[in-house]
Amino acid sequence: MTTAIAISDLTKIYANGFEALKGISLEVQQGDFFALLGPNGAGKSTTIGVLSTLVRKSSGTVEIFGKNVDSHVYETKLDLGVVPQEINFSQFERVKDIVMTQAGYYGMPRKLAAERCEKYLRKLDLWDKRNDRSRTLSGGMKRRLMIARALVHEPKLLILDEPTAGVDIELRKSMWEFLTELNESGTTIILTTHYLEEAEQLCRNIAIIDQGRIVENTSMRALLAALDKQTYIVDLAKPIETLPDWGDVPVTASLLDSHSFEITVAASLTMSGLFKLFLERGIEVSALRSKSNRLEQLFLGRLTDARGDVANV
Amino acid sequence: MFKNHKYIAFETIVIKEVRRFVRIWVQTLVPPAITISLYFVIFGNLVGRRIGDMGGFDYMEFIIPGLIMMAVIQNSYSNVVSSFFSHKFQRSVEEVLVSPVPNAILLGGFIVGGMVRGLLVGAIVTGMALMFVDLQIQHPIITITVILLTAVVFSLAGFINALFANSFDDISIIPTFVLTPLIYLGGVFYSSSLLPPFWQTVSALNPIFYMVNTFRYGFLGVSDVSVGPAFVILVFFGVVLFSVCLMLLNRGTGLRS
Known part of the structure; x- marks a missing residue:
């Protein structure tokens, strides 16, 4: 070529x-x-x-x-x-x-x-x-x-x-x-x-x-x-006041309002796995969307790594 | 690779330049015609009657070559300086800089554009002059050659001004504080024989003095200077300014960071 x-x-x-x-x-x-x-x-x-x-x-x-x-x-x-x-x-x-x-x-x-x-x-x-x-x-x-x-x-x-x-x-x-x-x-x-x-x-x-x-x-x-995490915005069919306990599952979540929350999970977690997680905790989902651009996370991560490397030289 | 690509690029720049000043003809062609007509009426007709003869000619006849030359100098210069700086200001100069146009072709295109406007305004002024006097050209070849060389020299000078200019103020400083005084002190309105010896010597340092007098020689057959040295000076300035322009373009002065 x-x-x-x-x-x-x-x-x-x-x-x-x-x-x-x-x-x-x-x-x-x-x-x-x-x-x-x-x-x-x-x-x-x-x-x-x-x-x-x-x-x-x-x-x-x-x-x-x-x-x-x-x-x-x-x-x-x-x-x-x-x-x-x-x-x-x-x-x-x-x-x-x-x-x-x-x-x-x-x-x-x-x-x-x-x-x-x-x-x-x-x-x-x-x-x-x-x-x-x-x-x-x-x-x-x-x-x-x-x-x-x-x-x-x-x-x-x-x-x-x-x-x-x-x-x-x-x-x-x-x-x-x-x-x-x-x-x-x-x-x-x-x-x-x-x-x-x-x-x-x-x-x-x-x-x-x-x-x-x-x-x-x-x-x-x-x-x-190389992306290892994915963030979603979850819209709820039924409002909730507090988020459930996620147990041992490596999850970071925060409530946006009573009708939606943001959740970050391992990129390896399948959609079925994610919905199983919600069902087990009685969360009824009306809609789900990817929050941020995947590349954006990588981009910011790479810049942080690179600047750290330069600072350590 | 296109055949005749250099010629086509040159022609493109010239057409673009001519189209520009024709598009804004009210700003580029009308004002000099009005200004010079006022010179004819006021200096040539009203004041000139009281002055009488100058250099053996009616005063109106005497000043006409100088006024034509003044129009050519000012318009050749201002066309190139304003057009090229405008390209820089709008960044449209990048269109030509990223293309494979050689610097000499770029320069040549803008210079010819400046010459065309200078000579067109010169022709308009000559046409206006014909309404006042019956013009006779004694030496047509000298007349044409000197006006062409003058247009080249001042187009080149305008180009250098545009390369260094960073603001619109920068393109008006040289015409106002350098060019206009040199033109007015270059024998447009008087014969240097009227000046005291000291000022005659000072006039000899002004290149425009040679241009005006050589041009007047072409028209009337009289001059305060010898024609030969005047041509040498014109060609010298032309070669030096062209070389400087090309060197600045090759260095990217004012254009490439």
């Missing part, structure tokens, strides 16, 4: 002395849907900035599809599409002109550019808005416009920096479908997001970055397999 991205010992020290990247190494395989997670200021956007050449690295090497970004500028940029976190198109231009201009920057002949422009504006439900000034678009439309713009030269690798931030649930789901379809058609996708559910739903592999270091780099499946 070809390596889409190979980052080796990448460091970035900004002019003010802030060390944003402390020698990260990372590989993403072609065709992958890869999540890059981390808290604010962890180094995600700096990493993307280096890949897109908006940030100059201090040291290390970066290769895109086996070509060094420093020595193969044209080829590596042609293979790369970037959807940034912040809106970065002119607010005064028409939607179609923004996409056509981007195609022009990549040296695309006008006829082909017009075809691609229509293709992606239609796919992202923006074709009806093609003659509107970009400032009149809604927040979600602006994000979709940035995706259409990034795809117009049909890159083999697409990097999305928090593409669904501030986007409503319905639109987020439709974006997920679009990105999944794009990935299935062969485009390698790297995603940074604050919505951990998004990463869990979409991505096959994951890296967690914190304080300029990669603290986890594994498959989503392996990461989730």
Whole structure:
């Protein structure tokens, strides 16, 4: 399998002395849907900035599809599409002109550019808005416009920096479908997001970055397999005033109100086992739902572990 | 990889730049036409009648080349500085920075955009001037060459200003406190022969003085300076500013962190 991205010992020290990247190494395989997670200021956007050449690295090497970004500028940029976190198109231009201009920057002949422009504006439900000034678009439309713009030269690798931030649930789901379809058609996708559910739903592999270091780099499946606890919210058919005694069962529970409580159990406990637990204690359940995103627990756990390791060095 | 990708990228930037200033023509093309018309009416017609001849020509005829040159300088500069800084401010400059456009092509596109606006405004001003006097061009090649070179030089200067600018104040400081005084003291409204020897020497240090006089030579056939050295100065500034712009772009100054 070809390596889409190979980052080796990448460091970035900004002019003010802030060390944003402390020698990260990372590989993403072609065709992958890869999540890059981390808290604010962890180094995600700096990493993307280096890949897109908006940030100059201090040291290390970066290769895109086996070509060094420093020595193969044209080829590596042609293979790369970037959807940034912040809106970065002119607010005064028409939607179609923004996409056509981007195609022009990549040296695309006008006829082909017009075809691609229509293709992606239609796919992202923006074709009806093609003659509107970009400032009149809604927040979600602006994000979709940035995706259409990034795809117009049909890159083999697409990097999305928090593409669904501030986007409503319905639109987020439709974006997920679009990105999944794009990935299935062969485009390698790297995603940074604050919505951990998004990463869990979409991505096959994951890296967690914190304080300029990669603290986890594994498959989503392996990461989730490490989860040992699960929290549920239980809605009750009959109200209760106090929670029952759980005996020897390793359970943590707290009453939210007389009609619901929260319970954390071992991930190995089956649903049948959980309901048996409730029935034995006379708890009548009307509804049950998972409280928190599973990945969120792991994410926070990994960050805590990593910071502990650094502090102990 | 697309065939002719560099040319297409260059053409894209030029079209985008021209489309920008044409879209806001009320801000970019109308004000200089009105301002320069007022100069013609007030300085050329009303005040000029009392001044009489200047350099052997009717005062109105004398100031027209300088006023055209002033319009070209101001508009070439302001087009590039305001457009490129606006791209920086809105972060839309990232569109071109992440794409494979070579720095020289990026620079060339913005410079040509600035030149087109400068020359278009120059043509509008020339058209306005034709309403006041019957213009004759004595040396068309010199006239065209000097106006083209001037537009290049000031577009490049505007680009450097935009690279270093961090706020909208930063893009008005140089035009207000440097460019305008140099233009007014560059012999637009008077012949340097009227100045005392000391101020004649000071004028010789002003590059715009050479541009205005060489342009006037193209129109009227008279100049306070020799044409040859004036061209050398123009080409020198053009080469130096182009090299500085390219060096700053390669370093990522003001653009890449």
